[in-house]
């Protein structure tokens with residue numbers, strides 16, 4: 778197999794990154810794609826108490842084990858499988874188990890701060906920023922975090938105002954300048970998804986691997 782194509786999808790919390798990743802995944806033959814979430818690479822915090830883990834700033838680049846992520850991306854680009862960490866948002870920590878991810882023709886990496894790292898940017902073939910208004914993102918986050926991440930409304934609002942919002946404008950929004958493509962609204966923007974899928978196919982066709 779030739780070197781995999783690495784696609785990065787970023788944007789603020791609740792912008793629709795995972796939805797875009799899924800839409801691309803569903804538009805291409807499934808066996809050819811692996812999806813990696815930057816969230817899986819939040820640092821292990823087993824040495825901290827539950828109270829300390831709750832107080833951690835999860836929207837700062839230091840929250841991530843970027844060295845491990847870069848090393849795993851390099852392995853996948855060299856067609857080697859990885860043991861991806863798993864993250865549990867309900868306890869703010871990595872799980873003990875890992876999951877094996879095979880190297881495939883297309884690797885999608887999605888996360889809030891992937892374009893902040895020069896080393897990750899260097900590895901990406903296509904860089905996508907999902908651009909969604911802050912009011913829409915916070916509404917989506919409230920619904921998701923209460924339903925899936927075991928959070929109370931008060932804790933979501935407090936974390937958003939004190940940490941998530943300022944970090945977004947300091948670290949995430951400025952990375953828009955590195956994007957090749959900016960998608961307004963995200964996963965249901967069918968025109969944007971079709972254009973990206975056509976670009977992926979054209980790159981793979983040039984490499985001799987015809988997909989659709």
Ligand SMILES: Nc1ncnc2c1ncn2[C@@H]1O[C@H](COP(=O)(O)OP(=O)(O)O)[C@@H](O)[C@H]1O
Pocket residue numbers: 788789790791792793794795796797917918921962963964965966
């Ligand atoms: N274009 C959209 N319109 C309405 N809801 C959406 C849209 N895109 C995503 N969502 C919903 O918003 C929530 C957050 O989307 P998600 O893709 O997980 O965002 P992110 O990965 O950027 O945090 C999910 O519940 C998802 O179903």
Ligand SMILES: Nc1ccn([C@@H]2O[C@H](COP(=O)(O)O)[C@@H](O)[C@H]2O)c(=O)n1
Pocket residue numbers: 789790791794816819835836865866868869870888889941
């Ligand atoms: N223990 C944690 C870890 C992360 N977060 C928040 O997750 C957001 C990133 O994930 P998205 O799917 O929303 O992109 C980020 O804004 C962190 O604040 C958390 O709340 N708790």
